[in-house]
Amino acid sequence: MARALNRIVTRVWLLAGMMTLITIVMSVAVYYGATVLRLHQIGNSMPPKARAEFERLVRSGQTDSDRFFDLHEQYSGALILPSDWLFLAVIGIVSTSVGGGIAYVFARRISAPISAVSLAASQVAEGERGVRVEAVGLAGETAELVDSFNRMAADLEAYERERKILTAGIAHELRTPLTILKGRLHGLTDGFIDPSTDEPERLLRQVEQLSRIVEDLRTLAHADAHVLELDLRVVDLARVVQFAIVDLRPEAEAAGLTIGEACQPARVRADPVRMRQVVMNLISNAIRHGADGNAVEISVAVEGAAAVLRVSDEGRGFEEGDEHRLFMPFWRAARSQVAVRSGSGLGLALTAKLVEAHGGRIVAANRSDRSGACFLVYLPLCDGSSGTA
Known part of the structure; x- marks a missing residue:
């Protein structure tokens, strides 16, 4: 302008x-x-x-x-x-x-x-x-x-909408564990709950959930401000995916899902912890939204100068036009409100920011046969080979 x-x-x-x-x-x-x-x-x-x-x-x-x-x-x-x-x-x-x-x-x-x-x-x-x-x-x-002003006004409108969604989402996600903590602690104080049971362990799980939400918000804020510190090294993306599958397979089986894997070695420069977070978030999201009895397909391939991670499920997919809103913090499609397996609402937003921090990009699309959603992560291949994680 x-x-x-x-x-x-x-x-x-x-x-x-x-x-x-x-x-x-x-x-x-x-x-x-x-x-x-x-x-x-x-x-x-x-x-x-x-x-x-x-x-x-x-x-x-x-x-x-x-x-x-x-x-x-x-x-x-x-x-x-x-x-x-x-x-x-x-x-x-x-x-x-x-x-x-x-x-x-x-x-x-x-x-x-x-x-x-x-x-x-x-x-x-x-x-x-x-x-x-x-x-x-x-x-x-x-x-x-005029075009510059209209784009600026549209961005401000989008930021305002995202701010409201973020504020409402934070309040919603924090209210549930805080309510549980408050009720249980009142019960302990008033003597209605026996402190010798496993109640302290349940309370600790609620505190850990709160800590995860706060940590995700902090990471999201740092990534959004481009001040997130990354311990970059050469990483085989296929190995990161394979380790994540081992950790999440029990969760998938409990949800009635199977995990299919086809991973080709692909070396990228990444923070191993953050890249594992990206992979875990995408697989967890596929497990949450996949239909019972179906499969979650995960693959790693090399396409030109990029390593491509593909995670797809066989759930209901998403509405046309929602592919960009999926990466907004706490945004949920109207039909996902009734999902039986819920998340914090930060996973995909955090995943997108972490991918961008690594110089990559993430794309969401429905599968060609409309049998579920597919997420594609593109990361630049690494030229070096030292310090492989």
Whole structure:
């Protein structure tokens, strides 16, 4: 937007210079025309002999000779005739009208969209995040200015929506374990719960859940601010996936799912702990949303200069248009609210940020046969081979 404004200011200065140049040219032309007309009038007022001499002096360029000035003074009469005043008035009106008209047209073309952007910016500042400026009939820098403002307003609206979702999600995820802790601790204090049972262990699990949520939020904030520290080394992505499958297979079997694996060695530069977190989150998400009795398919392959991790399930997939919202913290599709296996709502958002921190990208898509969702992680292959984890 700043670049477009700078170009608009430059164009205004160029317009001012052009108008100044046009004014100078018109003034010179009018002066020359008035001079020629005046000489013609003087010549017509002379006797034939004097007029012939006067015209000869003009044709020969002797307009600065004494004889020319004598004839001019003798027959010119008043310096400015009434007809001259009328001529000058007409020229002034025409020049002012033409110059003013041109200036008005250009000024309106430049100022109208700027005024519209200014008004819309005031509305956005007052909380109306859905305001946009129409770009119909605009071109060049003004069109770029309006487009930049509309993109900025759309981003602000999205950030506001994400902030509300994040705030509501944090409150929801923290409320459940805190409510359990509060109720159980009141029971212990009032003597309704026997402290000799496994109650302390249950309370500890709730505290650990709270700690995981807080740690995920902290990691998400650091990754979002690009200050997340990574212990980068050469990692075989296939080995990371295989170890994660071993850890999560019991969870998958308990959910009635099987895990299919097809992993090709692929060396990437990554933080082993964070990359394991990425893999675990994706597999856990597939287990949560996979249909009972079906499979979760996991593969690692090399495609060009990238290592590609593919995790797919055979659940219900997601609605068209939700592929980007899946990576918003605490965002849930309407139909996922009834899922029997729930998560914290941070897994995919954290996964996306961790993948980006490693210089990669993550893509969500429904399977071609609409039998589930598929997540693809692209990471740049590593050229080095030292320090393999």
